[in-house]
Amino acid sequence: MLRIEKNTVSLLLTGIALGCGVTGPAFGQVQNLDDASARGSLAIFADFAKYPPESRPLNSSNWDLLHPWLTEGSLMSLLPVATVRQLELLQNSGLSDDEIAQRVTMPSSLPRYQFDVNKTILAGTQDTLRAKLTVTPADELNTPVRIHVVKTELIGDDYFGSPSLGSVPFSCDSANATCTFEWTAPSADKKYWGGLQLNVTLTVEGIEDEYLAQQSFYSSPMVAGKFTGSFNEHLENGSLVIDVGVDVQKRMACFVTGNLYSVDKAVPAVFVQRRMIVDPSMKFISLTFFGKIFRDYGYSGAFRLQDLKAQCENLPYPPEWFMDSLAHQAELQAFQNKQPATMEPPRIYFEYSEYSYLTHGYSNASFSDEEWQSPTKTRKLEMLKKAAADLDDPALQVRKHP
Amino acid sequence: MNFRTPASLGGTAIMRTIVCCLSILLFSAPTFGREINVLLIHGRLHNTHERYGHFTHDQAGAWNGLKPLTTGTVWYVQWDAWNHYFDDHSWPGGEAVVRDAIDAKCDANKGQECWILCHSAGCAAFEDYLSNSDYAHNSILIEHVMAADSAAGGSELADNGLLRWIGGRTGQSGRLDNSLKTSYARGAYNHNHMQGVVVRGVGGATDNYPLHFLIACNFFPSQTGGRLNSECTPCIAGRFGPIYRECSDGTVALHSSGAHNRKASFQDCNSRIPPHDDTKGTYAFHGWWINDHVCNGDFSQGCSWNGPYSNNGRSLWNPPFKTYHVDHSDGKTVVVGEYTEAPFSLCP
Missing domain, CATH: 2.60.40 (Immunoglobulin-like)
Structure with missing residues (x-):
């Protein structure tokens, strides 16, 4: 790679700008790069390194660090099992998205579900997942509907061929508005290791369709x-x-x-x-x-x-x-x-x-x-100082494109 | 929507002028006494002909031939983003390939420094590498990270299995998808621990993306109230209910691409890159592409924006919310265009 001195770079770039007749508004102007520049990267690292990487300030906005075992749930629509099957058939027949959109039968409104879980990482065979499932109609977000659990199944990690790990015990409240599923790894067997998925097949009172609600978590039984x-x-x-x-x-x-x-x-x-x-x-x-x-x-x-x-x-x-x-x-x-x-x-x-x-x-x-x-x-x-010095030349604050 | 290459910009005369300028710039580009490497790390991809490692051409086609203009060397980092998790230590898993490329091309002891452009699951692989690495104590030098449509926070479409309908082999899941579930992706590593390296995101917020009829208003978090992002998908609760806005690029929600530290509805991207200190939940050392030096989430201030730099980026930029009007694949175009058009001193 050709090496040239900084002042040569400045002259060269100025010459290019004039020679090409480029008159873009930013060309040749000094940009305020603030902390995005290499000089800024240096300043940011210097600020970061006031404290060692291993010990950092913590405050109430660090939601993830304050909840190290949990990723919270969110409200999602329940897709009818029949709709998913129809989608599969249409896609397998080679239709485009637009064609599928015209043919697939989507209900006008879908009930929604949410799992509230105590944690999404299980460690050991004494650690228990508790997942409370609530289903609400699309138009009344705060009023749970009665549900009937048809089937529960825990699916193992894809690294082990996504095996079925059996059903998951659950109990529902008297109104059948919420059901709570509990699971603890029965042993340290590898099949209980990795990303597991709780599948709950259910029906909603007043609707004929069957739905599938899913909740994932990580299990480390050993x-x-x-x-x-x-x-x-x-x-x-x-x-x-x-x-x-x-x-x-x-x-x-x-x-x-x-x-x-x-x-x-x-x-x-x-x-x-x-x-x-x-x-x-x-x-x-x-x-x-x-x-x-x-x-x-x-x-x-x-x-x-x-x-x-x-x-x-x-x-x-x-x-x-x-x-x-x-x-x-x-x-x-x-x-x-x-x-x-x-x-x-x-x-x-x-x-x-x-x-x-x-x-x-x-x-x-x-x-x-x-x-x-x-x-x-x-x-x-x-290292950062040297990099910043290399890039800290007003002539380099031009855009590569006009 | 595509990044406008010079060929699409105008007439022959203009083209000649631009080609002249570019040629001169490329052949006389400044050098900085060190080896500059620009690493492009792709996202979810199914390509049985892909070779794994780092290459000077887009061998797998993951970037659709896009190549940022640089005085240094562009390296396409290719990992098995179908059969391996993004944090897989075994070759060619995400962590293994990214680590190999960075150790080979970003070592200041060898006179190297790196700029990283990542897309989707590639950003999860990169961040996992960086967070778990010994960066603050070793000789690796990473100047800047541009994260397009980052899946580092996971996707609800992976949570419920619908990711198999998006891209790749339609109707089939890759093993990668398990690692893109929101609980897995957020639990895999400490997303704050970027060790002083800044990650600037291009977060897509749009109402126009593939399988919109199926996905919109069904799976991503949404919210109602004031100050909603008008470029996000409008959803109505019931027949007469209030309008909610659901902000996503059709594959990941802003909680992921905007590097928010919890899975919730967000209308914008914020910043924890000093001097900013978003207290509403952004991972440390994350912000939006590209910074301003005045505002800190207060939209009433007169912000002095430094970017975007490209015409394409500017046309897609939504300043009050720091989002881009792109779907999940278009973020790649934005970051490559932005790197290409940014000043030398920012993106050499």
Whole structure:
């Protein structure tokens, strides 16, 4: 690739603009690139790296982090089973979308359903899914209708051929307006592992059609380990460190996460995520809650650690390769041709637990106000600075197209 | 709707001028003392002739021949987006192929840096890689991510099996579809953990997409009230009920393409890219393509928009809501067009 000096670039681009007679409104004008530029990327990373990647501020808007086991449900229409079959036939006959739209028989209004679930990730054989199904007519969104459950079936992960895992126990309220389905993995058998789907075939009072309501969730009946409920705490370099007791069964690359709440303010304060290899020899995993976060947000007093979760990667190669793929690039590339004959779901969890831990009280001044420092941060900032310097030339703020 | 290539823009004279300019620009494009790589990561695709890895041409046709104009090199990252989950570590699963391409082409220790353009499930694969990687501690350098129609938050059409009617082999599901269920996609990785890399999304909100007769007003979240996005699908509850608006591109709702941190109805895309700090539920380091430096969700302010840069992008842009009037496949055209027409310093 041709290398040219920056001032040459400026002259060249100006020359191109004049020579081609381009008079577009933005050509040659300096754009305000704000944080979208490479300089902005540098600023954003520098701001991000005030705190270490493993310890981040947490607040009430972080819905997903505050509900680590759940993706909420939403209202959806119930499609008649007969309509789906008709759609299949029409599509298999090679008709276009428009032709199908003209021929398919869609009811004028469809009842709607929603599953309210307690969680969408199950970890272990003691963890239970509870899914409450409510069906409402299309025109009266808040009034449930009576339903009759014809059939329930749990379908296994496609990695195992989507096997039928049997029916799912349920109970309905006296008015048959809501039905609650409960399922716990009967064993750690692989067939209960992965993305499972609850299928409920039902009828709605006053309508002849049969409908299918579906709810998916992830199941990890076998576990990589469990939390024991033991905790220790101490301050280290102005950060709060909580050692969490574990009983590890498998050596795996895992993401261990937890939420720290300020008891005094009754608000979420710090999220922690450790990327690490867990090993059966481990008795504790240390979670570091970075001091400057406490200082910047004015936290003091006691704190409560909760929402512990360990998500482990089911890798077809050693966990060290995952932890540092650049260092193991050659091995990983060689491994591309040695893939296992059978594929498996990508994740295994630690057993679900509701352990929480209340810390001692701390003054705000107990925590360090120092930003995160590390050689890796310095190197990354240097890389970004160099990239920003390369691109930080007004002559480059022209558009490639007029 | 297609990105307007130079050939469709006008007469022969204009074409000659543009070709002249482009030729000069391409052959004299500035270099930056490093190797710039633009990685295009495709979404859900069924192509039995596809080769897996990263290639300098659109071998699988996933991008319909679209290629962003760059001073660097365009790499088409091809993974098995039919038989593998987006977060599959085994080759040619999403995580495995994306990681391989990034390790090979985005390593600052080798003088490389990357710009990422992803589409749909390709964005889920990329984000899964990035979130679970050691990015903040290693030598990988990613400058910018443009996410078109991102399926990182999953699709309701995967939840109920209807995705099999969209694209690919109509009427058949790929194994990938299981990983695009909303609970799976949102539970697979920490979507906030982009480690300082910004992801700017092109979120499609339109009332015109394939199988509209079947999908519209049935499966995606909707809402009523004030300040609704008029480009979203209008739905009426009952005979006389209020009008709801359902915002999607026909395959994913804005909760996914707009990187919202919960599965709910959204009329717009917001931003958590500093200085913005949307408190209504956007994943960290996500925002819309492309930024303004004044507003933070307050539509009454006079925003100073920097993009879109392409005529196509501008014509599809819905500024108050930061959405694009595109269906699920057209977002690809927008991001390639935007990369092509943006300033060198933003998209070299």
